[in-house]
Amino acid sequence: MKNYRDLAELIFPDVTLTIEDLERKYPPRDVEGEVTRFAPSPTGFLHTGSLFTSLVSRLVANSSNGIFYLRLEDTDTKREVPGAKETLVEGLKTFLVRPDEGFDLPKEKGNYGPYLQSQRKDIYRIVLKELVARGDVYPCFCTAEDLNKLREFQERNKMVPGYYGEFAKCRNLSVDEAYERISKGENYVLRFKSHGDHENKIDCEDLIRGHINIAENDLDVVVLKSDGLPTYHFAHVCDDHFMRTSIVIRGEEWISSLPLHIEMFKRLNFPLVKYAHLPLIMKMDEGKKRKFSKRKDPEANVSYFLENGYPPVSLIVYLMTIVNSNFEEWLVGKNVLDYPQFKFSFDKMSLDGALFDLKKLDYYSKEVIASFDLETLFNNVKEYAKVYEETLYELIVRDENYFKHILNIERDGDHPRKDYAKYKDIYPSIKFFYRDLYEDIILNSGISFNPKFDKTLIKTILEESLTLLSSENEQVWFAGLKEIARKYRFASDNKTYKANPNDYVGQVGDVAEMIRISIAGSRRSPNLFTSMMILGEKEVRYRIKFAEDNLL
């Protein structure tokens, strides 16, 4: 007659340490604040929703003077994507959600590691050995086919599907039989023997939702897969206990497995962690709300924002507006870049998933970009262009100083220009500053002068405006332009023109437009005078001539 102890020895012959040893090795932390963590699985890019979760975790640690760490849950070898670990680590860094400890490259840091689950096998095995010896975990020999049959049967008979109670065949196997089958080399997994009753409701506490009433867990879930790696549920309990997490912050989709986790904590005699289940970020799709999808929504991948040239801070600031409902009110009158000073609180968090609002992101991103000083902006744009927009990068490196001047148009003063929500917006609006591109615009964009005005008149005015080029400032220049306007019977402002349109051929705006079209090849442009100053007198003369030759 074999007993549980024998079974544990058979399964884990090499394991000599005990849970007590682990408790000693990973003692409770000496921190005053909360210990939070971000625990993604390396199955691809950094998801916008995950960034949201990690942001909250970071905020909670910050506001309590605690610790935020990164743990990688790489127990699903089938779904693991090469390079995903790096992407995740990099992603967190570029989006300014820096972990204090945990998985990192080239080397992890912290005393509660390893921070890669696949390297924590020994820990799981120690805990499991003890659980097997106690009879709390048992080997299950059911095949995928057995399980499918079971499920079909349960569905056919309208029963709750799953491996539980009378359906948990292997839970009642005698130790001798289990011992023998394992000895023979049969495949098996380890299941947790639940003591729960589905009819019983338990009260779960959630930091955001308060009390949640759910049925007790009665499923004998798999804790160790046949490949020797733990499932999420078991790894979560072990890791968050021995890594001494104080608040588990994760997506709402985990609420339904809360009773399971609570049962495991209890049976292991680990003090229960606090939980905060975050609402999911949603997306409107054909009139319906749905969870952000990797496949359908490009913006579900944070790289979307990088590729389009949103400064990472912009996304963070936008996510902050979802994080706490009072954030925006708090921000009024402050600079967006002061966002880290905001005090996070769980009870200011909404309970249902927010729709991702690109327009609002754009709004905040304009604010962010306008708040950067020129040097920062320039470096960011250059870095962005280098990776994502070759054509722009080429322009920048032609003459960095020249590009800086362009970038800096109307950024000073009380009302800085806010025309860029993302760096991708820059190229189309500034390319005319470059001669080759300018010529291409004039020749091929289909731009033309207002046909309302006589060609010789346009030419005369253009020529005459050249005399203004030496104006010392915009006021002088514009006064001069008004002079010219008046001379050719244009009203000096729109109001006078509108009052008596028949007395004039047009108004100054029309005159300015002639120049604007000539030098920018467009009816819209940044400040005309500044643009001309940047281009330089020689270039302006060249362009006026070029426009005359090609557009008149």
Next chain:
RNA sequence: GGCCCGUUGGAGAAGAGGCUUAACUCAUAUCCCUUUCAAGGAUACAUUCAUGGGUUCGAAUCCCGUACGGGUCACCA
């Protein structure tokens, strides 16, 4: 389908029984400013809080039912 969570304007939301003629932010619209554009300023935009019923002198706020939306039911996390 079972179970859980949720439901205040186009969007994020404030609101915890009378202070709400429902705050604030984005979007949208109109106007003002203006040499174009961007920005800025002003105004408008929920007679009503998914819905039906209760409790109460009084409810967006408390209770119950219904509808709708989301999540979850794996050897995936």
